[in-house]
Amino acid sequence: MAHALRLAARGLYTAHPNPRVGCVIVQGGEIVGEGWHQRTGEAHAEIHALNEAGERARGATAYVTLEPCCHHGRTPPCTEALIQAGVARVVTAMLDPNPKVAGHGLQQLSAAGISVEHGLMQAEAEKLNRGFVTRMQSGRPFVRVKLAMTLDGRTAAADGESRWISGEAARADVQRLRAESGAILTGINTVLHDDPLLTVRLPELDEAEGKPPLRVVLDSRLRFPPNARMLTRPGHTLVITGALGMVEKNHLAAAEVITLAGPKGKVDLYAALHHLSARHEINDVLVEAGPVLSGALVEAQLVDEFIIYLAPALLGDNARGLLHLPALQHLAQRVALDILDLRAIGRDWRITAKPLYT
Numbered sequence: 001m002a003h004a005l006r007l008a009a010r011g012l013y014t015a016h017p018n019p020r021v022g023c024v025i026v027q028g029g030e031i032v033g034e035g036w037h038q039r040t041g042e043a044h045a046e047i048h049a050l051n052e053a054g055e056r057a058r059g060a061t062a063y064v065t066l067e068p069c070c071h072h073g074r075t076p077p078c079t080e081a082l083i084q085a086g087v088a089r090v091v092t093a094m095l096d097p098n099p100k101v102a103g104h105g106l107q108q109l110s111a112a113g114i115s116v117e118h119g120l121m122q123a124e125a126e127k128l129n130r131g132f133v134t135r136m137q138s139g140r141p142f143v144r145v146k147l148a149m150t151l152d153g154r155t156a157a158a159d160g161e162s163r164w165i166s167g168e169a170a171r172a173d174v175q176r177l178r179a180e181s182g183a184i185l186t187g188i189n190t191v192l193h194d195d196p197l198l199t200v201r202l203p204e205l206d207e208a209e210g211k212p213p214l215r216v217v218l219d220s221r222l223r224f225p226p227n228a229r230m231l232t233r234p235g236h237t238l239v240i241t242g243a244l245g246m247v248e249k250n251h252l253a254a255a256e257v258i259t260l261a262g263p264k265g266k267v268d269l270y271a272a273l274h275h276l277s278a279r280h281e282i283n284d285v286l287v288e289a290g291p292v293l294s295g296a297l298v299e300a301q302l303v304d305e306f307i308i309y310l311a312p313a314l315l316g317d318n319a320r321g322l323l324h325l326p327a328l329q330h331l332a333q334r335v336a337l338d339i340l341d342l343r344a345i346g347r348d349w350r351i352t353a354k355p356l357y358t
Contacts, residue, residue: 001063001093001121007036007045008065008128013179014039017281019066019132023049025087027060044069046078050085058086065125067096067118070105079108089115093125097136131182131283134304140273141182143302145287145294146174147322148309154319155291160193166309169346175202177307181213182282187293188219195229198288214238214280218267218293226252240275242267269300295324298335301357306337310349
C-alpha cells in the first residue's frame with residue numbers, strides 16, 4: 001500500500017479534479033502490475049495495473065489507495081474491470097467520499113465473491129486527497145493560505161514593497177504549491193499593486209502535463225484592469241464581484257465575471273468557494289492575497305491550512321502586518337494554531353499550521 005501511495009503521488013500535479021490514486025497488483029508475493037491515475041478522462045489506476053498484470057491478475061490481490069469506482073463517469077467502473085479480471089482480493093486505504101461510490105464499490109466487489117478490506121494506511125491516503133475529501137464532504141475546496149513574513153511578522157515595507165520577503169528557494173516551493181492546486185485565489189488590491197501572473201513555473205512540469213490552475217480574483221467593485229498580465233497567459237481567469245449590476249458593465253473580454261454578493265457590497269466568501277467546487281470542480285485553493293482578504297477568510301473560519309514562509313529579516317513597526325483581524329480585540333478571541341510541520345527552505349523557514357477554530 002505504501003508503494004501504491006507513492007504511485008498515487010505521481011498524479012499530484014495532473015490528476016485534479018479527480019483524486020490521486022495508485023494501484024498495485026500482487027500475485028504470489030510478487031508485484032505483477034501497477035499504475036496510477038494520471039489525468040481526468042484517462043484510465044484510472046486500477047486499469048493501468050490490470051493491463052500490466054494481464055492474466056496474472058486472476059487470483060491476485062489488488063492494493064488500491066481509494067475505493068474503486070462503481071459508476072459510469074468519464075470512464076467505465078473499475079469494479080467491473082476488477083471482477084472481469086478475476087482478482088481474488090481487494091485492499092483499499094480509504095473509502096471514496098463521493099456519494100456516487102461511498103462504500104458501494106466494495107459492496108459490488110464483495111457481492112461478486114471478492115474478498116475486500118479497507119483502512120490500511122487510511123490517514124496517508126486521506127492526506128494525499130484532502131482537497132477531494134473536503135469538496136465531497138462539505139461542498140467547498142480545501143483552502144490553503146500562503147503567507148511570507150519577516151521575523152517581526154511583517155509582509156511588506158511601509159511603502160508597500162513586498163518583493164521579495166522570502167528567498168529564491170521559498171519562491172520555488174510556492175510554485176509546487178500552485179501546481180498542486182486547482183485554483184489560485186487573490187484579491188483586487190494584490191492585482192492592482194503587484195500585477196501578478198499567477199502561473200505555474202516549474203522546470204519539471206511541462207505546460208502540457210497539467211491543466212493551469214484557475215485564476216480567481218475577488219473584486220467587489222470590478223476594478224480589474226483589462227491589461228492585467230494574467231489575462232495574457234494560458235488558462236482561465238474568473239473575477240468575482242460583490243456589487244449587483246457590475247456584470248452588466250463588464251469591460252473584461254478576456255475573463256469570466258460573475259456576481260456573488262455578500263453584505264455591504266462585498267463578495268460572499270462562502271458562495272465563492274462553493275461556486276468553485278460546484279461549477280469548476282476545484283479540490284484545492286491556494287490563497288495568495290494581502291492581509292485583508294486573508295484575514296477575512298480566517299474570520300469566516302474558511303482557512304484549512306496556513307503555509308507561512310518566515311524570512312530572517314526585520315522590517316519594523318511601520319511595515320504591514322500579516323493578517324487584518326479587527327474583530328479580535330481580546331486574548332481569549334485569538335485563533336490557536338496546530339503546527340503540523342516546520343522545516344528550512346533555503347534561508348527561510350516554512351511553517352505549516354492548521355487553525356483550531358472554536
